[in-house]
Amino acid sequence: MYVLEKAPAKINLSLDVLYKRADNFHEIEMVMTTVDLADRLEITEINENRIKIESENRFVPNDERNLAYRAAKLLKDSYGIRRGVNIKIEKLIPVAAGLAGGSSDAAATLRGLNRLWSLGLSTRELAKLGAKIGSDVSFCVHNTTAIARGRGEVITELPAPPACWVVLAKPTMGVSTKSVYQQLNLDSIAHPDTEGMVRSVMLGDYDGMCNRLGNVLEDVTLPSYPEVQQIKTQMSLSGADAVLMSGSGPTVFSLVKQESRADRIYNSLRGFCDEVYVVRMLGYHQSLD
């Protein structure tokens, strides 16, 4: 028996940090959605009572450090499951990119094992478990468009944003999320209009959504990595409707209505940036088979 699960990348349409909490995490408010760039997981039952990870990507650990491993272990331990699985991860999302690739793999593992082991857990129950693995995992379990609050685990689903093309570009370096949060100066934040972003998404107002893209973590990552600003500038010059860094970076995305413009941005970045993708926004509940 096996199940297949898609694990899509996320982008943050807005990301605000409200304050630092006593537990050293930051209280945040984000509007997030998923894009059509996804890892593919094949989860197969094996005869031994253990979790095996298979991945050909040299940046992805194939042991207990893998977030998919941690998700499987958490589910096994929480529900006393004495069965084993092999989790094969076809890695298409760039690693340490600000696209929540690892978190999405963990979420896909929770969804997949819920089916494989017929656990009957609801999305909310899986999302609650996911929060124990990482702040982005609950959102990834929902696998839709949503507002995320708390440290990222308090999810309110939203309708899909207005349809558009998304061009993603990841510079070569990876960025440590922890270090970006640590360096953020909370006194000088220009807070994005989260409420306005939510309204724009709900109304299907594409221009409103473009005008309200905002990510306070750019304050840290942009000055540290000039390549990120260069990509933003290049995308704007090539006709993007709006441009923003995703998560803690370094991936930058642009939104465009016209496919021809998306192609123009893609072509303008090739040779200058190794990993560039033109994808669609998802944000609907996906058929995961």
Ligand SMILES: C[C@](O)(CO)[C@H](O)COP(=O)(O)OP(=O)(O)OC[C@H]1O[C@@H](n2ccc(N)nc2=O)[C@H](O)[C@@H]1O
């Ligand atoms: C930047 C985002 O990706 C935006 O979606 C998330 O906020 C980060 O989500 P994540 O990578 O799943 O984060 P975690 O693995 O839970 O935390 C990594 C580190 O980021 C910092 N962190 C994370 C989330 C949060 N609300 N406040 C924080 O300060 C903490 O130092 C933590 O040790």
Ligand SMILES: Nc1ncnc2c1ncn2[C@@H]1O[C@H](COP(=O)(O)OP(=O)(O)OP(=O)(O)O)[C@@H](O)[C@H]1O
């Ligand atoms: N399944 C996985 N896929 C990718 N990286 C993983 C995975 N499991 C563990 N990791 C580790 O997690 C680190 C961060 O990877 P990931 O691609 O999830 O970062 P990210 O996209 O910046 O995450 P976020 O946007 O949530 O901050 C990697 O350097 C890698 O060592």
